[in-house]
Amino acid sequence: MGFADIAVAEDLSGSAGGPLSGKVALVTGAGRGIGAAIARRLAREGAAVAITYHSSPGRAEKVVADITSEGGRAVALAADSGDADAVRAAVAGTVAAFGGLDILVNNAGAAAYAPIGELAVDDFDREVAVNVRSVWVASREALQHMGEGGRIISIGSVFADRIPISNGTTYALTKAAIGGFTRALARELGPRAITVNNVQPGPVDTEGNPSDGDGAALMKGLTPMGRFGTPEEMTGLIAYLAGPESAFVTGATINIDGGYSV
Helix, strand or coil, rough: CCCCCCCCCCCCCCCCCCCCCEEEECCCCCCCEEEEEEEEHHHHHCCCCEEEECCHHHHHHHHHHHHHHCCCCCEEEEECCCCCHHHHHHHHHHHHHHHHEEEEECCCCCCCCCCCCCHHHHHHHHHHHHHHHHHHHHHHHCCCCCCCEEEEEEEECHHHCCCCCCCCCHHHHHHHHHHHHHHHHHHHHHHCEEEEEEEEECCEEEECHHHHHHHCCHHHHHCCCCEEEEEHHHHHHHHHHHHHHHCCCCCEEEEEECCCCC
């Protein structure tokens, strides 16, 4: 619960001229994988970036070091996204570190694969808490600080629409929920000129989902491009949705999946 282990660098000039210059972003679950790539990209675009991590402080510190070495500003906050109080504290920690919050990227995720008859209720509760409740809590808390032009971006999954493997009922359920939440919140926040969007990656080569792991051959076979994506290939769309050129894009669910969902 709460946040700790803050590592922050003073404002330097390296990213001052980017399209996100002067903006503050929070990326949850960004100690590695897609979240880490998103944090680095937003920092290169000029944003001051806070990231949360749960069990990988070393990786989170590396992300912060990468950003600060390029002249950016970054802070790492210890926060279990399954803990609502920790999510609230992470938003507060971001505001305390950088004086505000303009961009929220709900990236943290959890997955437990098992037949529905074998999946424990505690596992179900954990997935829902991380994949759904944390998105709701973080968005609710962030909106207390966002002004006109704010951005909320959630990282869903193409498994919300098409899941070719067994034993992923809860994961698919939680990721499908993000689409509905996105549409409803976009409707609510339109008058405030705050956009809300959902990005659904397909198979992406990460530590938790390696391109040579179990089931990888099946996923590649279902993807017209015949390969996994990279975390970096996810970041261009995120940067666009976080930036000024996407002001009329809201309530959208957009796939980055190499054609997996066609």
